[in-house]
Amino acid sequence: MSDIAIRATRVSKMYKMFKSRRDQVIDLLGLPFFKGRHDEFWALRDLDLVVPRGGKIGIIGHNGAGKSTLLKIIAGQVTPSSGQVEVNGRVQALMELGTGFHPEFTGRENVFSALSYQGIVGTAARRRFDEIVEFSELEEFIDNPVKTYSAGMYARLAFSVATAIEPEILIIDEVLGAGDAYFAGKCVDRMNEITRKEGATILFVSHDASSVLRLCDRSIWMKKGRCIMDGPAHEVVKEYVDAMRFETELRHRSREMHLGKGTARGIMASSDAFKKFLFRFKVNGEHPQRSHLIRRITLQKGESALSSLDVGDAMDNAIQEPNYIISEKDATDWSQPIQDNGGLARLYCDCRGTEQHAPFVLSVPAYLRSELPELLLVVEGDVDAREEVFVEIWDDAGHYTRVGTLNDQGNGRYAIPLSDRAIDEPNTPSACKSSAVSKTQSQTEDEFSPDRVLAITQVELTDSTGTSKRVFPMGTELDVTIHYEAFREVKDPVFAVTFHRLDGVQMDHKNSKLLNFNIGNVMGTGVAKFSFSPLRLGPGDYLVTVAVLKYLDIDSWIDQPPSYDRHDRRYSFSVFSTLPGAKNLGAVFQDCSFIFTN
Ligand SMILES: Nc1ncnc2c1ncn2[C@@H]1O[C@H](COP(=O)(O)OP(=O)(O)OP(=O)(O)O)[C@@H](O)[C@H]1O
Structure with missing residues (x-):
């Protein structure tokens, strides 16, 4: 018998995403000249995997990474769109809860039916039945219909049946998560036993990194349908957990920045070459009541421009550039580009942006960071003087700090000195020199009241x-x-x-x-x-x-x-x-x- 239990070679799975039910029906009919309109969604892309007999592989990854799709293909429940899968051995697959058992039948009836499906009948079946009930600890409920079971009880019975049938390859997709910690521990012991005694191979999907560590010697990290890391379980799990922590940090930060996660990730990404500064325009209250035209924003040291952004120009919102406005759809109060004296610009106005601000990023070469004591933010445009527009800067401590107001100095030029402390020591309370109080975001009107103590x-x-x-x-x-x-x-x-x-x-x-x-x-x-x-x-x-x-x-x-x-x-x-x-x-x-x- 081959030493390889599973070999997947360049396996891909594409799902057709139909625009309408009608398109789906047309596609199902397989008419030669009509094709249902659809987009392609690749749940798996060119995945290679070799699992030796007796291997215990933990598959980890975000929701939607393609873990279940891979297991279903190996279990023969889903056909790959391309690639080959070779499976050597009898497979027991414990996939989503609710599959495998008949809901109207009792636990007892379902167990006997599963055993007879595997050719186990008579005394042998009765002996296995007793073992299954004992392991699952469901004695009291075994004669109740399975539809009355909780998710945890269902998982207990499903796991007990699958492992009693002595699988050569056991595939388990997350179902153990439905059980309690005590039973999950029992399951890990049982899985270790069947690999040790019977040489079974185990493929195990779990979001719980600790279960993967307890059971598996090797782990695979999947992302967007591909395997991005394959190695000793403790190494892969460590990288994965670190990445999850970064994602959590990003989730908190993006909420505080009032930006989408993708944009926040770009700002947080460290770069040796550039130091990024996130600014925003903001008014008291929610959206601006007036329209403020913004043509160009420059970060200057003395008279020399360190970085500059022509607002409204092509690619002014391209986040891969060093300087850009953030115009996330429906989230910010930046208008679309508008014609302005033969050129283009944008308005900071009431666009019903959910985050109620107009953010932008300016970068300066990192080597200049230590030479930034007298930075000047220069905004060119046409700000409606009937409304105060503030400039705020994001500091690494997790706040927008107000650094000044766009006061017209004539000729449509507004210059705001940024104190060095606002940049280099963002955590200091007096970072904001040019406004009365350094205020954090989302304060209510009464917090700006002159009677405030x-x-x-x-x-x-x-x-x-x-x-x-x-x-x-x-x-x-x-x-x-x-x-x-x-x-x-x-x-x-x-x-x-x-x-x-x-x-x-x-x-x-x-x-x-x-x-x-x-x-x-x-x-x-x-x-x-x-x-x-x-x-x-x-x-x-x-x-x-x-x-x-x-x-x-x-x-x-x-x-x-x-x-x-x-x-x-x-x-x-x-x-x-x-x-x-x-x-x-x-x-x-x-x-x-x-x-x-x-
Ligand atoms: N039958 C289907 N039709 C269309 N798309 C599907 C189908 N089955 C799965 N997908 C998509 O394929 C992608 C991968 O799904 P899969 O269930 O394999 O991910 P997963 O890593 O197991 O996620 P989870 O951890 O949430 O269980 C998902 O985006 C999912 O929406």
Whole structure:
């Protein structure tokens, strides 16, 4: 018998995406001169895979990467569009839940039917039946119709049947995720046993990296229908988990930047050659009430232009260029290019952009970064003076900081000096020199009120090295730093931080009073820092609220004490576990000592 259990050679799978039902029917009829109109979607592209007998291969990858399509082709459930697949051995495939069993039949009837389909009848079938029921621990439910089973119960029965039939090749697609942690552990033990004792080959798809590590010696990472990494499981899983963390960081950042993920990825991508600056035009309130014509934006040092963008020109929104406007469809308030004095320009106007701003990126050669003390942003255009247009810059700490207003200096030229601190030390509260207060994005009208007493000007989430982060390993340090400015003397404010889970459950609250700290009287700018060291939250996504409370009476604490300023769930971060079995670790990560006596 061949030592190769599975060999796939240049396997591709194309699905036809029909424009209408009618086109699909025409295609099905296979008429010689009529073809149903369709787009082609390639779920798999030229995939090569060789699995030796007894191999335990974990397949990982994002949703839609093509993992199930590959397994279905190997299991013979789907025909490839091109390429060859050779499978040497009896295959048991555990694919989507809901396939394989008859829903109206009981568990018992389904088990006997599956056994007889494999030619196992009589005493042998009764013996296997007992083993299956014992392993699945479904004694109480075995005479109920399968349609009444939960997803986890279904997975238990399906797995128990598939492994009792002594497969030579076992294909498992995610179904174990439906079961509980206890049963998933049992399944991994059983799979290890059948490879060790019976030399079975296992192909295992899971989004749970820890299960892949527990079971598999080799792993394949799939992306967009191709295999992008194939190697020892621990190496592939590590790369994959790192990439997932970057994606999570990107998800938080793109939401804060009010940009699509693709655009945010381009801005975050480090380049040795260029330093990218993300700016945006913004008005108080949502969309501009007026139309502001923008022709050209330049970043200058003294009189020399470091980078410049002709707005409205061809490719002015090409994100592969060093300078570009961000005109994501329906998201921003940039108009289409318009004719302007024989040239082209764009308007910053009410385009109903969901993100309510007009962002753009300018780059300067990275070697100039240290020589940027006197940068000038020069905007040429025609700004309607009846409305104030602000320029804001994105700092690495995760905020848009206001750096100035487009005030006409005559001749349609608006120059905004960017302080070096706004660029090089974006985390400092006074980064913004040219406006009264450095304000963060999405503040409401009343936050700009002249009667305002104290404002939170910036909030940072950083790790123990002070690096701005949105993804933290469990049990490490998370610092929440609140920068504020008090416009007149404020007596005894209370600084507070609250973490919520996305489902609304409050996970933690800390405030300066609870921590026995009396702030006293404050005036001007200052910083309050909460250090969560180590962070006791379990793996997951969290929202952060920060507030400066007017007072807090701990004895009669009401739900939401009055505040000078509050950023309600405006910031977010994720916690991940460096241990396997992350989802079993729970919502909190408490200190615990262990004593054992014998
Ligand atoms: N019958 C089909 N018709 C059209 N497209 C399909 C069909 N089956 C799968 N696809 C598409 O092929 C791509 C790959 O799907 P597949 O189920 O193989 O991905 P996957 O990696 O298993 O994803 P997941 O982790 O979400 O299960 C997806 O974009 C999916 O929408």
